[in-house]
Amino acid sequence: MVYTYTQISNGEMDSDFKFFVNRGSPKKCMEFLMQGKDMKNEYLGACLDYMRWGGQETVMYELGTKGMINFIRQWMNLNKTNLIWNEKTPPKNLTLPYIKHNKCPIFGKHKGTINDLGGKVRCAHKSEKKFKPSFIGSFSYFDKERQMQIVNYSENEPRDNLPDCAWDENTGKLLDSYKNEWEAHQKQMEKFENENPTFIIDNYCYAILSDEKAILSLEKVLDRLNLQPRTKTVYCSGFECKRIDEIPKNERELYEGERCGGHKEENDITIHPFSGWKLAWYVQKWYEQVLDGKSPVFEK
């Protein structure tokens, strides 16, 4: 029961297949499935395969990750008492798309590993960084690769905040009114140069080597299987950006009167190098990670 797009559009399907009727493009097929209860008592694999564009080596769905999640949840709702994913059970060697590295992906010679609470194995390589204690700056951010909050430390060399007009245009001499400020800056510079870097911060690599023991969300599974990037950049047509309201106020200046700088949008297509039947197996594997269908759908 695997049909190519041509077979679907020619209506060359088994007559006992519920979606036998030719409904036009795969997008129309998808819209049809999303509407009523026709997916009840049908394999998820059959439903997915019915609404895909088919190439020689890849298949494409006109749905991004979020749309795909909606589609799968719709199917699950209709079939909750009997989740029939695929005609066959998944092959033994089919596993979820885990991260599997045998050495650190950031620097291969890093040694040591650590298991985190979420079931991930991370690189435990430690490096020490020394800072001048009076001049440390830090900021924290969520690192997508490492999937964790990271604090980044840096050493901030003192800066003079004097404007260009603090110096006389002709003689190049500092104006009297800025002398105090300049002296204060000089003192700070002196302190900076003479201070020893006695503040030591342990810096761990924490790159993910494996997450085979972690519970993957459906969102992550679909993202990792998808050959398309999650987001795409779209540009406004014509000369001016028409979506200036979406840009944070402090960045708008850069856009004004300029060509559109592009907007990030969720990609609305998904591409896989395998059929909808195989995708159904991956969804089944995701579902079966936790008992009672409690596997997470979205990343927190």
Ligand SMILES: [Zn+2]
């Ligand atoms: Zn490492």
Ligand SMILES: [Zn+2]
């Ligand atoms: Zn724009």
